[in-house]
Amino acid sequence: MSDLVLRNIGKTYANGYQAIPSIDLTIEEGEFIVLVGPSGCGKSTLLRMVAGLESISQGDLLIKGDQVNHKEPAERDIAMVFQNYALYPHMSVYDNMAYGLKNRGEPKSEIETKVNAVAQMLGLEELLTRKPRQLSGGQHQRVAMGRAMVRDPKVFLFDEPLSNLDAKLRVQMRVEIRELQRKLGTTTLYVTHDQVEAMTLADRLVVLNKGHAEQVGTPMALYERPASTFVAQFIGSPSMNLIPSSIENGVLQLGVDSQLACPQFSTDKVMWGIRPEHVDIVPLQDADLSLQVKAVEALGAETLIHGSVKISEDKQYPFVVRLSGNHAPDIGQPIGLRVPQQAWHVFDAETTKRIEPL
Amino acid sequence: MIENRPWLTGFSHLVLILGVLVVALPVWVAIVASTDPANAFGVGHIPLWFGDQAFANWHQVLIGKEGQASQVLRMTLNSLIMALGITFGKIAISLFSAYAIVFFRFPFRGLEFWVIFFTLMLPVEVRIVPTYEVVANLNLLNSYTGLTLPLIASATATFLFRQCFMSIPGELVEAARIDGAGPIRFFFDILLPMSRTNIAALFVILFIYGWNQYLWPLIVTTDDAYYTLVMSVKRMLSVPDGDIEWNKVMVSTLLAMIPPVLVVIGMQKLFVKGLVDAEK
Structure with missing residues (x-):
């Protein structure tokens, strides 16, 4: 049975602004769903609608088959972890975790057992008597998660929970969240703007753009077959190279001096794309495309070469190549690139949607 | 520097x-x-x-001297009842009104706040005649209620609590909602403990304000069972004939000074914390 169903969910504000036109989403039990998108895309609004903190203008929200549109947050059996954690500053860690259970009227002994069990799972036993201000950033994060876990909810909601942590801790907590979720098997909805977080955590990703779900799928599906230029550029780092070009008589007109044989598509005005990691360097005379090198970022394990591709006499497009190992091309010089056809992504230039060869 | x-x-x-x-x-x-x-x-x-x-x-x-018992204890008690009544009344009513203004959406919310704010311009001294009439019509002259009630409404305290509540992050309010705390639980479990130091700071200020009330008690009491310490000092100066007993006046003055001093000393730490602390 599906755990969480969003059926034609939409949000229109009182001033007429339509934050989310309509979204359909069915989430299976135990799934980890990540909502990802740039700021202002409506991902937090959607999460808050599921939580019950924001009213739902249209559609149905079902948790375990029950329609919960008009239920109070506490009655929906969800738990939420906030971006700034929102711990009660005057309560000890124990009381912070116990507060929700207390309000539900659970007996003291049961609360104690539950809190202690969760504290042990998160390594918080030593901190139970402390106040939030005596905790570090990572510990705050853990307590906030503990507070959510203690309630044993049907759905976990995370609102950018890692964005207040430093880079190292973020990676560590990311792994921890994923592990915990697998162990607990609780359905999870997680909001982030960070695509690395999204890729590593998600069973399925929902890429949101201006309140629309651009694409829903596993991280790999989105990486390999992005449905639009928006998804193509959002997933993957550095993002996909996109060059506007045209197809004429089975020939892709890429740069000024680059014509590549190409299958037939339904349209001839296309956006041609390739991921930086799928490009190889070859001698200039064998090249599909030549790149004017502008900057080189050597990261040790890999090298990023930033440059530009000339598509007409006065027009250039930025292009990035990602190579493993160490390379040192001369800056300002052209280098030859090979762009294998199986790595191409072709989008309709007008609709920005992915198109396949006829 | x-x-x-x-x-x-x-x-x-x-x-x-x-x-x-x-x-x-x-x-x-x-x-x-x-x-x-x-x-x-x-x-x-x-x-x-x-x-x-x-x-x-x-x-x-x-x-007191022979044959005439002292009134001082009685008056100190009156003063205390009045000062504490005003203080707790003001704090309670301001907490509730600030709570309503900050956390609830109701029509004319902004207007209501400004009306409350406007009363800053109308202290007791300005509205003393109408206020007296109201109190007299309600038969509250010579009563503790009459002494305290007209002084309880407080724009200053409401404003202070409003600022304090507005600095509480929205996510905290939402977290409490998800934890199943309704409006009353939220008020007593989260808001009140978080405003503890502000309440303490306000307590000091308001206690001194209440204790030092002079004009209002002077007008609203004619029965010496309700005289307060502060107004008694003035009464000791207006003896019909003969010399003013300055020594006793000064003793009363000192007595009247002691409770505010004790409150300030006792709550000094909390007071400073309440005004400068950013615990949230």
């Missing part, structure tokens, strides 16, 4: 010491006069050193 100029340090200290002397002199005079004989104050010079009547004066004021 870090400066190391000895004469500047010395000068600053001198100014501060002079300031302290100026402020402390009247208090000193009151203390000294409360130990002098009755006539020492009225003969043209002010005594600056202790007399030998300390015990007699204080005894007379606190216990």
Whole structure:
């Protein structure tokens, strides 16, 4: 049975602004769903609608088959972890975790057992008597998660929970969240703007753009077959190279001096794309495309070469190549690139949607 | 600012010491006069050193002379009831009104806040005649309710709590909602403990305000069972004939000063914390 169903969910504000036109989403039990998108895309609004903190203008929200549109947050059996954690500053860690259970009227002994069990799972036993201000950033994060876990909810909601942590801790907590979720098997909805977080955590990703779900799928599906230029550029780092070009008589007109044989598509005005990691360097005379090198970022394990591709006499497009190992091309010089056809992504230039060869 | 100029340090200290002397002199005079004989104050010079009547004066004021019991304890009690009534009343009503204004959406919310704010311009002194009439019509003259109730509404405290509540992050409110805390639970479990230091700071200010009330008690009480300490000082000065007993006046004055001083000293730490602390 599906755990969480969003059926034609939409949000229109009182001033007429339509934050989310309509979204359909069915989430299976135990799934980890990540909502990802740039700021202002409506991902937090959607999460808050599921939580019950924001009213739902249209559609149905079902948790375990029950329609919960008009239920109070506490009655929906969800738990939420906030971006700034929102711990009660005057309560000890124990009381912070116990507060929700207390309000539900659970007996003291049961609360104690539950809190202690969760504290042990998160390594918080030593901190139970402390106040939030005596905790570090990572510990705050853990307590906030503990507070959510203690309630044993049907759905976990995370609102950018890692964005207040430093880079190292973020990676560590990311792994921890994923592990915990697998162990607990609780359905999870997680909001982030960070695509690395999204890729590593998600069973399925929902890429949101201006309140629309651009694409829903596993991280790999989105990486390999992005449905639009928006998804193509959002997933993957550095993002996909996109060059506007045209197809004429089975020939892709890429740069000024680059014509590549190409299958037939339904349209001839296309956006041609390739991921930086799928490009190889070859001698200039064998090249599909030549790149004017502008900057080189050597990261040790890999090298990023930033440059530009000339598509007409006065027009250039930025292009990035990602190579493993160490390379040192001369800056300002052209280098030859090979762009294998199986790595191409072709989008309709007008609709920005992915198109396949006829 | 870090400066190391000895004469500047010395000068600053001198100014501060002079300031302290100026402020402390009247208090000193009151203390000294409360130990002098009755006539020492009225003969043209002010005594600056202790007399030998300390015990007699204080005894007379606190216990009373033969055949006439002292009113001081009764008046102190009245003052305390009035001051505490005003303080707790003001704090309670301001907490509730600020809670309503900050956390609830209702029509004319902004207008209501500004109306409350507007009453800052209408202290008791300005509205004393109509307020008196209302209190008189309600038969509240010569009662503790009459003493405290008209002074309880407070724009200042409402404003202070409003600022304090507005600084509470929205996510905290939402977290409480998800934890199943309704409006009343949220108020008592989250809001009240979080405003603890602000309440303490306000308590100090309002207690002194209530304790020092003079005009209102003077008008609303005619029965000496309800006289307060502060107004009694004035009454001791308006004796129909004969000499004013300055020594006893000073004893009463000192007595009237003690409770506010105790409150300030006792709550100093919380007071400062409440005004500067950013615990949230």
